[in-house]
Amino acid sequence: MAAPEVPEGIEVTGPLNDRYDEILTPGALGLLAALQREFGARREELLRARAERQERLSAGGTLDFLPETAHVREDPSWRVAPPAPGLVDRRVEITGPTDRKMTINALNSGAKVWLADFEDANTPLWTNMIEGQLNLRDALDRTIDFTDPTTGKSYALKPDEELATIVVRPRGWHMEEKHVLVDGKPMSASLFDFGLYLFHCGRRQLDKGKGPYFYLPKMESHLEARLWNDAFNLAQDLLDIPRGTIRATVLIETIPAAFEMEEILYELREHSAGLNAGRWDYLFSIIKKFRDRGGDFVLPERNAITMTAPFMRAYTELLVRTCHKRGAHAIGGMAAFIPSRKDPEVNKVALEKVRADKTRESDDGFDGSWVAHPDLVPVCREVFDGVLGDKPNQLDRLREDVHVTAADLLNFSATPGEITEAGLRNNIDVALRYLATWLAGSGAVAIHNLMEDAATAEISRSQVWQWMRHGVQLSDGQKVTRELVERIMDEELAKIRKELGGAYDEPRYEQAVALFKEVTLADEYAEFLTTPAYARFP
Ligand SMILES: CC(=O)SCCNC(=O)CCNC(=O)[C@H](O)C(C)(C)COP(=O)(O)OP(=O)(O)OC[C@H]1O[C@@H](n2cnc3c(N)ncnc32)[C@H](O)[C@@H]1OP(=O)(O)O
Numbered sequence: 085m086a087a088p089e090v091p092e093g094i095e096v097t098g099p100l101n102d103r104y105d106e107i108l109t110p111g112a113l114g115l116l117a118a119l120q121r122e123f124g125a126r127r128e129e130l131l132r133a134r135a136e137r138q139e140r141l142s143a144g145g146t147l148d149f150l151p152e153t154a155h156v157r158e159d160p161s162w163r164v165a166p167p168a169p170g171l172v173d174r175r176v177e178i179t180g181p182t183d184r185k186m187t188i189n190a191l192n193s194g195a196k197v198w199l200a201d202f203e204d205a206n207t208p209l210w211t212n213m214i215e216g217q218l219n220l221r222d223a224l225d226r227t228i229d230f231t232d233p234t235t236g237k238s239y240a241l242k243p244d245e246e247l248a249t250i251v252v253r254p255r256g257w258h259m260e261e262k263h264v265l266v267d268g269k270p271m272s273a274s275l276f277d278f279g280l281y282l283f284h285c286g287r288r289q290l291d292k293g294k295g296p297y298f299y300l301p302k303m304e305s306h307l308e309a310r311l312w313n314d315a316f317n318l319a320q321d322l323l324d325i326p327r328g329t330i331r332a333t334v335l336i337e338t339i340p341a342a343f344e345m346e347e348i349l350y351e352l353r354e355h356s357a358g359l360n361a362g363r364w365d366y367l368f369s370i371i372k373k374f375r376d377r378g379g380d381f382v383l384p385e386r387n388a389i390t391m392t393a394p395f396m397r398a399y400t401e402l403l404v405r406t407c408h409k410r411g412a413h414a415i416g417g418m419a420a421f422i423p424s425r426k427d428p429e430v431n432k433v434a435l436e437k438v439r440a441d442k443t444r445e446s447d448d449g450f451d452g453s454w455v456a457h458p459d460l461v462p463v464c465r466e467v468f469d470g471v472l473g474d475k476p477n478q479l480d481r482l483r484e485d486v487h488v489t490a491a492d493l494l495n496f497s498a499t500p501g502e503i504t505e506a507g508l509r510n511n512i513d514v515a516l517r518y519l520a521t522w523l524a525g526s527g528a529v530a531i532h533n534l535m536e537d538a539a540t541a542e543i544s545r546s547q548v549w550q551w552m553r554h555g556v557q558l559s560d561g562q563k564v565t566r567e568l569v570e571r572i573m574d575e576e577l578a579k580i581r582k583e584l585g586g587a588y589d590e591p592r593y594e595q596a597v598a599l600f601k602e603v604t605l606a607d608e609y610a611e612f613l614t615t616p617a618y619a620r621f622p
């Protein structure tokens with residue numbers, strides 16, 4: 085394939101496979117370059133601000149609502165933009181990767197929204213990034229029909245009016261797309277994913293009566309939201325799309341962002357479509373931000389922490405109250421239980437757990453919630469139908485009864501649960517299996533009937549790092565040491581090898597072990613496991 089005509093100062097270093105020239109057009113690359121040139125330096129500054137805040141927290145500092153933005157919180161006059169077409173009723177949202185089969189399955193699933201994921205559920209291989217963009221565009225053009233080469237099963241889209249609204253989740257501000265260099269430097273992965281989707285699908289979506297919609301992940305401050313808003317304005321201007329056409333739902337999934345929810349809505353108000361409670365990254369963020377602090381900052385093992393822990397209640401209740409005060413949707417998060425079409429007992433448990441989770445969220449005032457699998461769409465819909473009836477949302481539930489303080493958000497010590505050897509083993513086992521899957525190109529996988537993705541894997545490996553760092557004592561009296569972690573790692577790996585038999589991929593697991601050691605056993609904590617993992621790809 086001929087190399088695309090590339091605007092001055094841009095270099096595409098990734099391979100140009102079949103049809104990639106349809107995405108990497110001169111116009112699209114020109115937009116990417118403009119975004120990177122305008123916002124690249126500010127992004128780097130904001131990442132430095134994250135590191136500075138981390139230093140303060142590690143040195144004993146704390147988090148609080150910002151005094152300098154009190155006027156935003158106290159001003160009762162502002163609201164976010166009204167819900168855009170296709171986003172008025174969001175009672176069920178399915179999430180998942182953008183490969184061809186899952187794109188069709190998600191759009192057909194009966195959910196109101198599909199979060200098309202370039203983030204937690206995705207390995208950011210060059211092929212996944214470009215082919216995902218192609219699949220989204222083909223879906224809008226209705227040219228995405230597909231036959232699975234292994235099963236022979238054919239897939240086709242239902243009529244447009246039955247399809248979920250597409251909301252794309254670009255990668256977070258911390259990531260780079262190393263296959264596109266602008267003026268010699270890798271560009272921001274967020275701007276890459278956003279720019280390509282807007283360029284190719286923005287108008288297509290408008291022609292269908294919807295619009296270019298986004299989910300924005302892993303932000304840590306309202307200044308990062310301001311950066312997104314500025315990028316939206318520039319991109320809309322350059323593409324001659326009216327300002328305010330884009331809509332974005334922000335994931336509140338870091339502990340610093342929980343203190344800036346209202347400011348984040350305010351920054352994006354012209355483009356805002358609400359907030360989502362991204363529980364898994366939120367837990368990861370708490371562990372990460374307070375990793376150097378022992379005692380009360382050490383949470384129980386992953387599977388023991390539930391959404392009813394006091395600090396999680398404070399976070400989700402504050403999110404609903406904040407959103408509804410400003411006319412914004414509050415969207416619930418992901419229960420990790422995955423149904424099974426083969427095992428009725430596993431299926432029953434998953435449906436019960438998900439029902440309980442969605443019931444709590446709908447009772448709390450959320451306007452809709454996430455599911456990870458098409459078979460969970462009916463249960464989520466049924467639960468939200470129960471509170472919504474014919475109404476599209478419950479924005480009228482203002483939750484003025486909710487009063488959450490900084491101390492409530494930081495109340496980790498009241499979390500029931502312990503740290504056991506089984507919990508340590510589970511973290512190590514899940515991290516190894518997930519890393520092997522991620523390195524093979526799939527960012528989401530069911531392990532022990534739970535959905536695992538980048539966010540859940542981050543919790544597992546970060547807990548191991550933190551427990552080792554503080555020499556935490558397990559419930560049976562053993563101390564978590566490097567030697568113990570290495571021994572358990574060897575034992576768990578042997579179990580995986582035995583279980584997988586001929587399917588055990590030796591080189592892949594060798595890579596997973598090396599990566600696990602890098603992000604868990606090293607003295608210096610790796611901010612994101614996906615950064616060193618991505619570095620392993622050419
Ligand atoms: C913390 C967070 O950010 S949560 C959001 C990010 N995470 C995600 O989005 C995870 C989404 N879920 C998934 O990726 C998948 O459900 C997995 C990997 C967990 C399990 O997938 P599988 O092992 O394929 O499940 P299973 O075999 O039961 O799938 C049955 C069918 O449903 C389809 N399916 C399963 N999940 C999805 C989904 N999320 N979107 C579309 N289709 C799906 C499968 O493709 C399969 O289709 P087929 O029958 O036509 O072959």
Ligand SMILES: O=CC(=O)O
Nearest residue numbers: 362363364365539
């Ligand atoms: O992205 C969602 C999360 O829980 O993390």
Ligand SMILES: [Mg+2]
Nearest residue numbers: 204362365539
């Ligand atoms: Mg997340």
